[in-house]
Amino acid sequence: MHRAATGLPFDDIRRLLADMPGPDLAARKAAEERQGQLVKPPGALGRLEEIAIFLAGWQGKPIPNVMRPTVAVFAATHGVAARGVSPYPPEVTKQMVDTFTNGKAAVNQICGVFGAGLRVFDLALDIPTPDIVERDALTEPECAATMAFGMEALAGEPDLLCLGEMGIGNTTVAAAIYHGLYGGTAGEWVGPGTGSTGDVLARKIAAVEAAVARCKGQLDDPLEVLRRLGGREVAAMAGAILAARMQRVPVVLDGYVVTAAAAVLHALNPASIDHCLAGHVSAEPAHARVLEKLGLAPILDLGMRLGEGSGAALSIGVIKAALACHSGMATFAEAGVG
Amino acid sequence: MHRAATGLPFDDIRRLLADMPGPDLAARKAAEERQGQLVKPPGALGRLEEIAIFLAGWQGKPIPNVMRPTVAVFAATHGVAARGVSPYPPEVTKQMVDTFTNGKAAVNQICGVFGAGLRVFDLALDIPTPDIVERDALTEPECAATMAFGMEALAGEPDLLCLGEMGIGNTTVAAAIYHGLYGGTAGEWVGPGTGSTGDVLARKIAAVEAAVARCKGQLDDPLEVLRRLGGREVAAMAGAILAARMQRVPVVLDGYVVTAAAAVLHALNPASIDHCLAGHVSAEPAHARVLEKLGLAPILDLGMRLGEGSGAALSIGVIKAALACHSGMATFAEAGVG
Numbered sequence: 321m322h323r324a325a326t327g328l329p330f331d332d333i334r335r336l337l338a339d340m341p342g343p344d345l346a347a348r349k350a351a352e353e354r355q356g357q358l359v360k361p362p363g364a365l366g367r368l369e370e371i372a373i374f375l376a377g378w379q380g381k382p383i384p385n386v387m388r389p390t391v392a393v394f395a396a397t398h399g400v401a402a403r404g405v406s407p408y409p410p411e412v413t414k415q416m417v418d419t420f421t422n423g424k425a426a427v428n429q430i431c432g433v434f435g436a437g438l439r440v441f442d443l444a445l446d447i448p449t450p451d452i453v454e455r456d457a458l459t460e461p462e463c464a465a466t467m468a469f470g471m472e473a474l475a476g477e478p479d480l481l482c483l484g485e486m487g488i489g490n491t492t493v494a495a496a497i498y499h500g501l502y503g504g505t506a507g508e509w510v511g512p513g514t515g516s517t518g519d520v521l522a523r524k525i526a527a528v529e530a531a532v533a534r535c536k537g538q539l540d541d542p543l544e545v546l547r548r549l550g551g552r553e554v555a556a557m558a559g560a561i562l563a564a565r566m567q568r569v570p571v572v573l574d575g576y577v578v579t580a581a582a583a584v585l586h587a588l589n590p591a592s593i594d595h596c597l598a599g600h601v602s603a604e605p606a607h608a609r610v611l612e613k614l615g616l617a618p619i620l621d622l623g624m625r626l627g628e629g630s631g632a633a634l635s636i637g638v639i640k641a642a643l644a645c646h647s648g649m650a651t652f653a654e655a656g657v658g
Numbered sequence: 659m660h661r662a663a664t665g666l667p668f669d670d671i672r673r674l675l676a677d678m679p680g681p682d683l684a685a686r687k688a689a690e691e692r693q694g695q696l697v698k699p700p701g702a703l704g705r706l707e708e709i710a711i712f713l714a715g716w717q718g719k720p721i722p723n724v725m726r727p728t729v730a731v732f733a734a735t736h737g738v739a740a741r742g743v744s745p746y747p748p749e750v751t752k753q754m755v756d757t758f759t760n761g762k763a764a765v766n767q768i769c770g771v772f773g774a775g776l777r778v779f780d781l782a783l784d785i786p787t788p789d790i791v792e793r794d795a796l797t798e799p800e801c802a803a804t805m806a807f808g809m810e811a812l813a814g815e816p817d818l819l820c821l822g823e824m825g826i827g828n829t830t831v832a833a834a835i836y837h838g839l840y841g842g843t844a845g846e847w848v849g850p851g852t853g854s855t856g857d858v859l860a861r862k863i864a865a866v867e868a869a870v871a872r873c874k875g876q877l878d879d880p881l882e883v884l885r886r887l888g889g890r891e892v893a894a895m896a897g898a899i900l901a902a903r904m905q906r907v908p909v910v911l912d913g914y915v916v917t918a919a920a921a922v923l924h925a926l927n928p929a930s931i932d933h934c935l936a937g938h939v940s941a942e943p944a945h946a947r948v949l950e951k952l953g954l955a956p957i958l959d960l961g962m963r964l965g966e967g968s969g970a971a972l973s974i975g976v977i978k979a980a981l982a983c984h985s986g987m988a989t990f991a992e993a994g995v996g
Contacts, residue, residue, distance in 0.1 A: 358764075359754070359757055359762065359763060359764075360763075360764055360964050361745075361746075361852040361853045361963075361964070362853065363853075363963075364852070364853075364962065364963050364964040365764060365962055365964055365968070366941060366960045366961030366962040366963065367960035367961050367962070368960060368962065368972075407699075408699075408996070409996075412995055412996065415993065415994060415995040415996075416697070416995060418993075418994075419697055419988060419993045419995060422988070422993070424697065424986070424987060424988035424992070424993055425697060425698075425987065425988075426696075426697075426698055426703060426983045426987055428986070429979070429982035429983045429985075429986040429987060430979045430982065430983065432982060432986070433975070433978050433979045433982045434975070434979075514699040514702070515699045515700065515701075515702075603704060619960070620958070620976075621959065622704045622705035622706060622957070622976070623704025623705050624702065624703055624704040624705070624706065625699075625701075625702050625704065626698055626699070626702040626703055630703070634706075634975075634976065634979055637771070637772070637972075637975025637976065637978075637979065638958075638960070638972065638975065640771050640975075641767070641768045641771045641772075641972055641975065644767035644768065644770060644771045645764045645767045645768065647767075648762070648766070648767040648770070649762060649763065649764055649766075649767060650757060650760070650762035650763075654762070655753065655756075655757045655760070655762055656753060656756075657750055657753040657754060657757060658746070658747075658750065658753075
């Protein structure tokens with residue numbers, strides 16, 4: 321948390337964004353060549369080939385591997401939840417964190433199937449961020465400190481980092497970020513989230529509209545969008561994405577809320593999320609549009625809208641299969657085929 | 659192979675189709691109720707919920723499981739391959755079967771990641787079926803015997819059966835089956851397969867057109883379409899799907915060629931493939947249209963077009979995750995959430 325004391329903390333973030341490592345092009349090229357030699361028609365494994373080549377570049381290995389995939393779930397509470405924007409009460413955030421700890425949520429089961437580790441980051445759950453309709457969610461030092469905290473997701477040295485979140489009210493926050501970044505109308509960015517309909521959905525749209533209107537003229541800087549309209553989990557995930565980039569660890573995004581963290585970075589520098597894959601496209605209507613803006617094609621499309629990192633974790637199976645084919649298949653020459 | 663000697667073998671098939679077991683509706687209902695109690699917003703796991711409920715019905719268990727998933731790959735050779743309809747020579751079929759046996763093909767690696775067993779069925783590779791442009795691929799007794807042979811895929815008592823195939827020339831054969839079943843023009847059903855372009859693709863379209871034209875007036879019965887235009891792997895897979903149904907084992911289809919076997923059964927009786935899931939939609943252009951005709955929504959869409967059962971095997975990861983969530987998540991009451 322010491323970063324919060326360094327005077328102009330957002331400048332630290334900007335310095336990182338100005339000097340990011342790119343992929344290892346030699347490893348990437350070697351992986352491409354290997355794919356052309358494996359015993360299959362060229363391109364016949366489709367997206368699996370692209371994933372293997374992508375990971376080769378970011379891991380800097382012609383034959384990449386995923387031995388320590390980690391799902392990092394960031395949980396936070398939101399003042400705006402008191403406006404009744406969700407069918408669930410704010411207490412559910414803490415209860416779900418306990419469920420993650422007890423191994424009984426969806427993301428625990430999916431991690432178990434694919435041998436992924438799960439880390440849960442509790443972001444001051446007892447102190448909700450202020451209601452974004454009335455006040456900024458975070459000060460600049462708070463936001464920068466939370467981003468720095470998110471960088472801890474890299475502490476276990478994962479070779480693939482999947483991001484997830486939990487926070488009643490956070491699809492409202494994410495919608496406000498998208499509305500703040502991309503304009504349009506609030507209604508274009510708001511969806512049902514955990515299941516908001518009728519009056520609840522109307523309150524959600526009104527909250528997003530009012531929060532963005534409150535910040536009129538102050539949202540040109542995407543980091544200002546993040547701190548004024550965001551939540552702690554979104555800031556922490558933005559920090560995690562950036563830290564992963566500095567270490568060239570590939571990242572898998574989850575759904576609508578996680579993607580808001582990537583959208584802030586993308587608005588600062590489009591190249592800053594080149595190391596990210598979209599694990600899935602969620603059923604939240606605006607998610608597909610945001611992914612398109614970010615230039616990300618989702619690996620899975622299964623109508624999921626749970627959060628928790630569940631869609632990102634599910635894509636680990638596809639990623640592991642892609643790497644198993646890349647490393648384990650014979651070449652035409654080895655197999656004596658053709 | 660004794661079925662071939664019973665006089666009117668297709669009548670045996672028709673008898674099976676007239677008396678198929680349906681899903682266990684009580685198990686299905688219990689699974690639906692359980693999904694409504696698990697600690698997530700209703701429907702938030704999307705397709706994963708549907709898959710768990712589907713398997714509950716067919717396995718006849720409120721909490722289904724997949725402990726012995728099997729990928730059965732059927733390999734056959736085709737006289738039509740001599741027409742130069744594929745960029746690969748016919749010998750590749752046998753070479754790829756050897757590669758499966760040596761554990762070095764794509765499907766081996768995918769099976770390894772998801773703990774699936776692989777069985778390869780060699781259908782008289784040294785004796786290609788006649789060129790369908792000139793003659794029927796199989797006699798009625800041969801076709802019925804091959805369907806019976808395909809039923810052997812159930813011998814290991816899999817709790818989930820994934821189907822795959824290998825056979826240079828078999829996307830030509832599958833296109834002929836679709837053209838025979840659904841009409842239209844040959845060009846509508848033919849795609850590049852392993853990579854046919856230019857003259858090769860033109861020869862492929864011409865072969866499909868000529869084969870179906872040869873059988874004019876003789877294709878009203880879908881079993882006649884299968885024996886006149888099909889190949890041994892397609893007939894065997896149709897038998898495997900039917901045998902799985904009699905034992906209520908859920909089936910996962912792979913791509914364009916495997917789906918031709920399901921399309922023949924569907925044309926005989928649409929309910930006959932109610933126990934089938936589409937593992938993926940392939941890059942072969944007509945596959946998506948066929949799946950739509952069959953009422954099947956693919957689990958994965960990753961631009962794959964390899965065959966071998968690779969897309970079906972890849973979907974095992976999603977299916978296992980669906981079942982892990984269904985069995986391992988707490989209910990709201992158990993978790994004390996809400």
